[in-house]
Amino acid sequence: MDMARTKKLGVQFIFFCGNGSDTYNSAFQELASHMGFPDDSVKHFPMTHDIGNLLMFVDIVLYGSLRQEPGFPPLLLRSMSSEIPIIAPNLTVITKYVTDGIHAFLFNSGDPSTAASAFMRILGEKGLLDTAYSVALEGKLLSKNMLAYDCIVAHVKLLESVLHYPSDARLPLSFSQVKERTWLWDPFESKAALGNSSSEDERHIHTRIAGILLGESAQSNWTIDSDSNDTSSYDYPTQSDWDDLSEVEIFEDIEMREMEEIDERVEKPLLTWDEVYRNARKSERMKPEGNERDEGELERTGQPVCIYEIYRGEGAWPFLHHGSLYRGITLSKGARRPRSDDVDAVMRLSVLDDTYYRDLLCEFGAMFAIANRIDTVHKLPWIGFQSWRAAGRKVSLSESAEETLEKTMAGENHEDVIYYWVPMDTDQTSNFWSTCDCLNAGHCRTLFEDAFRNMYGLPEGVAALPPMPNDGDYWSTLHSWVMPTPSFLKFIMFTRMFVDSLHSLNGNNTEPASCLLGASQPEKRHCYCRILEILVNIWAYHSGRKMVYLNPVTGESKEQHLREERNEMWVKFFDFTLLKSMDEDLAEEADDGMHPGTDQWLWPLTGQVFWPGIADREREEKYIKKLDKKLKSKVKLLERQKSGYKQKPLGQ
Numbered sequence: 204m205d206m207a208r209t210k211k212l213g214v215q216f217i218f219f220c221g222n223g224s225d226t227y228n229s230a231f232q233e234l235a236s237h238m239g240f241p242d243d244s245v246k247h248f249p250m251t252h253d254i255g256n257l258l259m260f261v262d263i264v265l266y267g268s269l270r271q272e273p274g275f276p277p278l279l280l281r282s283m284s285s286e287i288p289i290i291a292p293n294l295t296v297i298t299k300y301v302t303d304g305i306h307a308f309l310f311n312s313g314d315p316s317t318a319a320s321a322f323m324r325i326l327g328e329k330g331l332l333d334t335a336y337s338v339a340l341e342g343k344l345l346s347k348n349m350l351a352y353d354c355i356v357a358h359v360k361l362l363e364s365v366l367h368y369p370s371d372a373r374l375p376l377s378f379s380q381v382k383e384r385t386w387l388w389d390p391f392e393s394k395a396a397l398g399n400s401s402s403e404d405e406r407h408i409h410t411r412i413a414g415i416l417l418g419e420s421a422q423s424n425w426t427i428d429s430d431s432n433d434t435s436s437y438d439y440p441t442q443s444d445w446d447d448l449s450e451v452e453i454f455e456d457i458e459m460r461e462m463e464e465i466d467e468r469v470e471k472p473l474l475t476w477d478e479v480y481r482n483a484r485k486s487e488r489m490k491p492e493g494n495e496r497d498e499g500e501l502e503r504t505g506q507p508v509c510i511y512e513i514y515r516g517e518g519a520w521p522f523l524h525h526g527s528l529y530r531g532i533t534l535s536k537g538a539r540r541p542r543s544d545d546v547d548a549v550m551r552l553s554v555l556d557d558t559y560y561r562d563l564l565c566e567f568g569a570m571f572a573i574a575n576r577i578d579t580v581h582k583l584p585w586i587g588f589q590s591w592r593a594a595g596r597k598v599s600l601s602e603s604a605e606e607t608l609e610k611t612m613a614g615e616n617h618e619d620v621i622y623y624w625v626p627m628d629t630d631q632t633s634n635f636w637s638t639c640d641c642l643n644a645g646h647c648r649t650l651f652e653d654a655f656r657n658m659y660g661l662p663e664g665v666a667a668l669p670p671m672p673n674d675g676d677y678w679s680t681l682h683s684w685v686m687p688t689p690s691f692l693k694f695i696m697f698t699r700m701f702v703d704s705l706h707s708l709n710g711n712n713t714e715p716a717s718c719l720l721g722a723s724q725p726e727k728r729h730c731y732c733r734i735l736e737i738l739v740n741i742w743a744y745h746s747g748r749k750m751v752y753l754n755p756v757t758g759e760s761k762e763q764h765l766r767e768e769r770n771e772m773w774v775k776f777f778d779f780t781l782l783k784s785m786d787e788d789l790a791e792e793a794d795d796g797m798h799p800g801t802d803q804w805l806w807p808l809t810g811q812v813f814w815p816g817i818a819d820r821e822r823e824e825k826y827i828k829k830l831d832k833k834l835k836s837k838v839k840l841l842e843r844q845k846s847g848y849k850q851k852p853l854g855q
Contacts, residue, residue, distance in 0.1 A: 204240065205319075216245045217257060219278070222459070223249035229485075250455065254278065258285045263325060263335075266291040269312050270458075275300055275350065283307070283346035288331070288339040290321045300349050306342045502527040507612035508585035508685055511546070511573060513566040515591075522594040528605055529589075532569045534561060546580060548572035554808035563706075564809075565732035566590055566682050567698070571809045574695040577688070585612045587622075587685030598625045598681070600755050607758035608685065620749035621686040622760070623679035627737060635671035635678060635740070642733040643720040650708065650719060651734065658704035659776060669745050670771045676763035677752045678740045686748075694742050695810065696782050700789065701738065702731060703806035744769065746777035791816060 204214070216235075221227050228247055235245040248257060258264075264282040269292055279297070282289050283306070291297050292312035303309040308321040325335040368374060474482070503509055509530055512523050516535045523531050523540070531545035534555060539545040549555045552572040561568055570588060573581060593599040600608065608622065628638055639647035648668060656667035686694070709717050718730035726733075743750050750763045775781070793807040794816065 214244065216240060217261065218245065218247045219250070219252070219254065219257060221247070221249060221462075223251065250459070254281055258282060258287060261287055262331060263287070263322075264289045265318065267315075268292075269294070269315070272296055279307075280346055280349070283339075283342035283349075286339045286343040288325055288335040289342065290318060290325070301342070301345065304338065306338065306345050308338065503530075503583070506609075507583060508587055508609065509581065509583050510587035510589050510685065511569065512589050512591055513569045513682065519591040522591045524594070524599070528609065532573065534566070534569055546573070551575055551580070552809070560805075560808070562728045563730055564702070565729050565735070567702075567731070567735045570682075570695060571699070574692060575810045577692065581688065584688055585685055586688045586691050589683045590681050593625055593681055593683050596625075596681075598683070598755050600624060600753075601758070604753060604755050604758040607760065608753065611760070612685070618749060619687060619690055620751055621679075621684055621690070621739070621743050622751050622753050623677075623684035623739075624753045624755040625679065625681040625683040626677040626752065627680040627740075628678065634673050635737075636668075639734065639737055642737075644722045644726070646719045647734060650705065653708055654701060654705040655776075657707065658700055669741055669773050669776075671741065671744065672764065672769075672771075674764060674768070678737065678763075679743075679750075680736050682736060682739075684739060686743075690748065693746075693779055693782070694739065696786050697742055697777065698735070698738060699806055699809045700782070700785060702735070702809065703789075703804070705731060705734075706805045742777060745773045747772065747774060787813075787815070 204216075218231070221231065227249075231247045232245070236242075258281060261282075264279070264287050266276060266279055266289065268276070271294060273296070275296055276291075279289055279291060289307045291301075291307055291309055292315075293303070293309040294312055297307075298309070301307045301309075304324075308324055310317040310321045325331060506527055508528070510528055511530055511532045513532055513534065514520070514523060515533065516538050520540055523529070531540060531543060532548050533539055533545055534548050536547065536549040536556065539547055546569075548569045549561075549572075552568065552575050555561045555564075555568045555572065564571070566588075573586075589599065604624065611622075627635075636648050639651075643650075652668040655661075655669070656663075656665075659667075661667050718727040720730050720734060721727040740750075742748075744764060747766060747769075749766065751760050752763050753760045789806055790812045793804070793812045
């Protein structure tokens with residue numbers, strides 16, 4: 204850079220290192236500016252970029268790595284073959300092949316400042332010196348045959364390990380007796396040229412020798428290939444090629460991680476307060492959560508409903524929808540779609556970070572995450588959910604059904620109703636509890652009754668299985684429904700207590716093999732998934748909610764299980780006042796630590812714990828802190844008066 208200023212040369216600096224993330228680019232540009240590089244003179248390209256395109260615009264290549272590598276750096280080999288003069292440290296692996304001043308310009312690796320002398324040997328008053336062009340030409344000629352010896356020796360080692368000579372054969376010499384730079388690619392090319400003009404007898408002898416080496420079975424193919432001029436055959440990569448590529452990628456990843464660790468350990472100069480404030484403001488601007496309102500929230504402004512699509516990883520991305528009506532929620536940490544405002548369920552509910560509970564609750568864990576402090580993520584009057592599997596089964600909402608749903612939500616009708624579009628039984632002939640038994644290894648009825656009795660503390664003689672009619676109407680499944688947001692919170696309140704009661708039947712056992720709701724090992728691992736899919740039907744039916752089936756194709760809606768015809772409804776068990784009092788009792792037990800088996804108690808882990816005593820205690824603590832602050836201020840004032848200190852008026 205100093206020489207470019209002295210000789211008045213317009214120099215552009217291209218750095219080929221690191222990754223292509225925005226954070227790395229911004230940090231790199233700040234570093235270049237701090238080191239005094241002129242504006243717009245520095246360009247950065249990540250290691251994943253095609254180096255061949257960059258070398259077309261480069262006059263000099265400076266290899267800045269001082270790390271000892273197992274082989275000759277590929278970047279230098281590509282640069283030499285492109286007839287570009289290179290400047291490199293005098294590392295052992297480099298001096299083994301190239302000579303200073305003949306094939307390249309080397310500097311002392313122990314003193315990187317000596318690279319300036321190498322630039323003085325290249326740069327002239329108006330550009331590159333003739334010496335640079337001659338060295339670049341010699342480097343290009345060397346690069347062609349530089350690795351021929353290593354390549355051929357490696358093949359000789361391979362042949363020695365696989366070939367077995369007969370006892371009467373004369374053994375060849377060891378490869379260790381072959382001197383370096385003895386083998387070149389040029390003799391092979393000349394032999395190939397002579398082979399084209401050789402006689403038929405010589406060609407037959409060559410074919411016979413090849414047949415001995417490769418096996419008699421390959422002799423016919425060799426003869427056919429040598430006699431034909433077919434150019435349609437390709438050299439496909441073998442398994443060893445893929446292994447070599449994998450080793451190179453692993454080596455590059457290790458090198459990148461080591462460089463990152465070195466950067467973290469490097470002592471950085473202290474920043475001024477202005478720089479600290481500037482960096483803090485820049486980091487806040489880069490965080491989408493730090494913005495006042497992100498793009499997804501602006502799109503949903505004025506919308507009456509938002510449907511959260513539940514998915515688990517990147518494999519489900521093609522099945523998800525885009526637009527203001529939908530918003531994704533992932534059950535895998537850090538698996539949100541790029542350039543989207545998807546919700547990370549693990550960040551909102553810490554119990555989902557445990558693989559056992561995440562598999563146990565399945566997609567219902569996402570609903571618990573949304574309900575946990577719902578005001579921070581959802582502020583619309585209606586809320587809905589849809590599994591990513593609905594699109595895979597072709598039962599997701601069509602455009603006409605979406606329009607019908609939005610118009611219905613935007614109307615004046617504020618009735619407590621649930622809309623669903625994925626039926627549990629398409630032929631409408633199966634009994635509800637029979638279907639549930641089929642999905643849960645035949646134990647659905649038994650375990651539901653036991654959990655329901657345990658939840659409400661019912662005696663053994665009292666029936667604890669809510670009746671579900673077989674009236675030919677549809678039931679909901681696959682977590683695909685929409686309901687008012689207040690009703691959703693009531694449903695989650697009931698579900699949290701039911702899941703905790705169901706979980707307590709296993710004695711809070713964390714072994715999947717103890718699950719009775721699954722037959723195979725995957726079903727046992729996802730124990731509560733299938734019974735939780737149909738739980739919304741029991742809650743909506745017996746709590747007196749209106750249930751409407753929405754055709755996902757045509758958008759036509761029809762009420763199911765008419766409330767006037769519901770003869771057996773257990774309304775008292777689903778009354779909100781009762782559920783609220785039960786929820787507060789559990790919250791008081793969790794707050795006081797009175798519940799037995801608190802370490803594995805599932806209910807406090809699935810959502811917010813609150814009861815009036817917590818608010819009173821927080822109010823009392825706030826009042827005590829206020830009194831302490833007043834007392835400290837008064838004591839401080841008295842100490843000042845005793846010491847005779849009197850503050851001077853401002854401005855004097």
